[in-house]
Amino acid sequence: MNEQLLRDLLHDTADRPVPTMFDDDSAVDAVIAARRVQRRNRARALVAAACVAVVALVVPFVWPDGRSTTPDRETAGGSPAFDWPPRGSLADDPATVDAVLALPALSHGATALTEARVAFVGDVPGVARFALVIGQDRSGADAGQWLAGPVGAAPAALEPDRGPEPLADARSVSHVSGDGTTLLVVAAPGDTVEVSGGVLVETDGSVRRDYTPVETVDGVAVTTLEPSTEYGSSTIYRVLQDGETVDSRSAPVPGFQLSAVDPPLLVPLDPLSEPPAPEAVEIATGVVVAQVGLPLDRLRLDLVYSGPLFGPTAEPVDAVVLAVTLPNGAVVVSTAWSDIAESGAGTAGTCGMQSHPAGTPLDQLSVAAVCTPVETAPERALMTYAARSATAFEVEDSDGHVVSGGSPGGIATVWPAPARAILRVVTPEAEIVEQAVVDAVPDQIVDLAGRGVDD
Amino acid sequence: MAIEDDAGFREFVARQRRALLRTAYLLTGDHGHAEDLVQTALLKTYAHWGRVSAGGDPTAYVRRVLVTTATSWRRRLLTTEQVMDAVPDQPHHDHYPERSAAVIQALRGLPPRMRAVVVLRYYEDRSEAVTAELLGCSVGTVKTQASRAMARLRTALADEASTRTAEDLR
Numbered sequence: 089m090n091e092q093l094l095r096d097l098l099h100d101t102a103d104r105p106v107p108t109m110f111d112d113d114s115a116v117d118a119v120i121a122a123r124r125v126q127r128r129n130r131a132r133a134l135v136a137a138a139c140v141a142v143v144a145l146v147v148p149f150v151w152p153d154g155r156s157t158t159p160d161r162e163t164a165g166g167s168p169a170f171d172w173p174p175r176g177s178l179a180d181d182p183a184t185v186d187a188v189l190a191l192p193a194l195s196h197g198a199t200a201l202t203e204a205r206v207a208f209v210g211d212v213p214g215v216a217r218f219a220l221v222i223g224q225d226r227s228g229a230d231a232g233q234w235l236a237g238p239v240g241a242a243p244a245a246l247e248p249d250r251g252p253e254p255l256a257d258a259r260s261v262s263h264v265s266g267d268g269t270t271l272l273v274v275a276a277p278g279d280t281v282e283v284s285g286g287v288l289v290e291t292d293g294s295v296r297r298d299y300t301p302v303e304t305v306d307g308v309a310v311t312t313l314e315p316s317t318e319y320g321s322s323t324i325y326r327v328l329q330d331g332e333t334v335d336s337r338s339a340p341v342p343g344f345q346l347s348a349v350d351p352p353l354l355v356p357l358d359p360l361s362e363p364p365a366p367e368a369v370e371i372a373t374g375v376v377v378a379q380v381g382l383p384l385d386r387l388r389l390d391l392v393y394s395g396p397l398f399g400p401t402a403e404p405v406d407a408v409v410l411a412v413t414l415p416n417g418a419v420v421v422s423t424a425w426s427d428i429a430e431s432g433a434g435t436a437g438t439c440g441m442q443s444h445p446a447g448t449p450l451d452q453l454s455v456a457a458v459c460t461p462v463e464t465a466p467e468r469a470l471m472t473y474a475a476r477s478a479t480a481f482e483v484e485d486s487d488g489h490v491v492s493g494g495s496p497g498g499i500a501t502v503w504p505a506p507a508r509a510i511l512r513v514v515t516p517e518a519e520i521v522e523q524a525v526v527d528a529v530p531d532q533i534v535d536l537a538g539r540g541v542d543d
Numbered sequence: 544m545a546i547e548d549d550a551g552f553r554e555f556v557a558r559q560r561r562a563l564l565r566t567a568y569l570l571t572g573d574h575g576h577a578e579d580l581v582q583t584a585l586l587k588t589y590a591h592w593g594r595v596s597a598g599g600d601p602t603a604y605v606r607r608v609l610v611t612t613a614t615s616w617r618r619r620l621l622t623t624e625q626v627m628d629a630v631p632d633q634p635h636h637d638h639y640p641e642r643s644a645a646v647i648q649a650l651r652g653l654p655p656r657m658r659a660v661v662v663l664r665y666y667e668d669r670s671e672a673v674t675a676e677l678l679g680c681s682v683g684t685v686k687t688q689a690s691r692a693m694a695r696l697r698t699a700l701a702d703e704a705s706t707r708t709a710e711d712l713r
Binding site: 094098099100110112113116119 | 549552560565566569578581582585589646647661662665666693696
């Protein structure tokens with residue numbers, strides 16, 4: 089085989105059509121939405137409602153009468169959604185339902201569905217007319233497609249609002265209005281919905297989420313949303329059946345809300361620091377903002393340290409230790425790394441977040457975290473930054489062995505990271521302070537004992 | 544990000560996404576991973592869109608990100624790779640689907656950076672210098688990787704009768 093033959097083979101292979109979930113527009117929408125929520129993505133924390141208000145008056149208009157909770161057709165797919173009856177103020181109008189199912193967008197292109205049926209169609213007064221159609225997408229997977237238009241719009245005028253979303257075993261399907269103000273959740277009849285606006289960090293450093301019940305009629309809930317932060321919304325809703333949580337999801341974020349913000353320009357407090365990598369600062373900032381749901385102008389940011397995080401073999405990555413002081417004085421320490429070339433290519437990630445009680449002096453902040461700087465790490469790394477004011481520190485693994493320690497100064501690393509370690513810091517007063525090692529679970533703030541909102 | 548910037552990004556995606564998907568398919572050997580990879584590259588590009596678009600053609604930037612991300616996905620792909628579906632689900636003029644499947648399998652047998660060298664050099668027809676720049680390595684490394692890749696692909700594809708040509712059999 090010569091080079092020309094290899095070229096021909098590669099072109100023949102690559103020119104095969106690539107089946108995609110998204111068309112170009114949907115791909116952009118997904119990028120924009122992902123950017124918005126990327127710092128809070130996988131976590132499924134729960135509860136709280138400070139930023140969510142129930143639109144109690146809206147619900148009766150959307151669901152003017154009680155409806156049967158009996159499924160009206162045989163299950164078309166494996167998703168529980170196929171067992172749901174159609175709901176919404178227009179669900180009893182066969183002409184409307186037929187017109188929705190006849191929309192060309194559901195027959196062609198990326199939004200096409202087979203075995204389609206209407207799960208919801210109705211108006212949210214003052215907001216929009218929505219329809220949710222479920223079926224199988226081009227890959228044969230169960231999927232839901234939202235359509236939207238102005239209140240009172242002819243069904244034929246409804247247009248796809250973002251691409252189809254996989255249903256899999258989802259127990260709820262949700263949508264946020266185009267202006268980002270209203271969340272619509274469709275769940276099984278009889279289920280109830282609660283919403284949490286963000287993680288609450290108390291003055292003692294403990295963390296939790298509070299949930300507020302949303303009026304749910306026939307398994308459908310509508311709530312208003314507070315504006316999302318520069319780094320996305322921290323709103324999570326959960327679905328309860330007989331009092332037990334059966335589903336918990338981040339509220340979807342419409343694309344327009346994403347705004348790529350420049351990372352704050354911060355000067356490191358630790359004189360041993362090197363100039364910070366903007367991408368690492370941005371990650372460290374964004375993960376906290378996206379969790380607590382507060383805008384940047386209500387937070388105080390202090391860059392405690394920035395410098396190299398060394399790997400076992402490769403070049404170091406840039407790491408930062410950021411202190412985010414909340415309005416109540418509690419402090420969240422956020423660590424992050426980045427490995428960005430001058431060209432702009434590269435990767436970055438979080439090493440987790442840990443909360444401290446209000447009033448903790450910044451020069452007394454220490455952190456030990458386990459994370460994976462993927463470009464350099466064959467294994468997860470334990471990174472430790474000891475407070476400038478400390479006289480010594482040590483990290484002890486679960487067998488009681490000291491795996492790291494010494495005098496403060498930069499970031500100490502251990503590869504691979506030990507399991508269930510604990511950080512001890514010796515203060516100038518010869519006091520020994522213990523704190524949990526942070527396991528960099530994305531989107532989770534833990535307290536000094538290692539407890540998160542679900543613990 | 545300003546609305547006009549979003550419009551510019553949308554236009555850029557419409558112009559480049561198909562080509563990115565093809566390259567990503569060769570880099571990953573899997574349609575799903577290819578779309579994930581492109582989405583990731585677009586997300587990273589979008590995050591710096593103001594700077595990227597102001598600096599000229601964003602194409603080079605997104606391709607760098609694509610390749611860098613692909614090579615850094617090694618561990619993930621090793622644990623999640625699946626045998627690709629050889630049957631396309633759209634009309635297609637591939638007269639040798641078995642051959643394409645064999646090519647993909649052979650590519651997936653290469654280490655990620657070696658695979659990237661092959662794709663950049665022989666699919667995108669990048670020069671050795673540009674390939675080296677995109678991968679952040681020396682030209683010498685590209686030469687070595689390309690040579691080794693050719694040898695491995697020759698062996699991997701030797702058993703595929705559908706890939707042979709009269710020239711190869713001489």
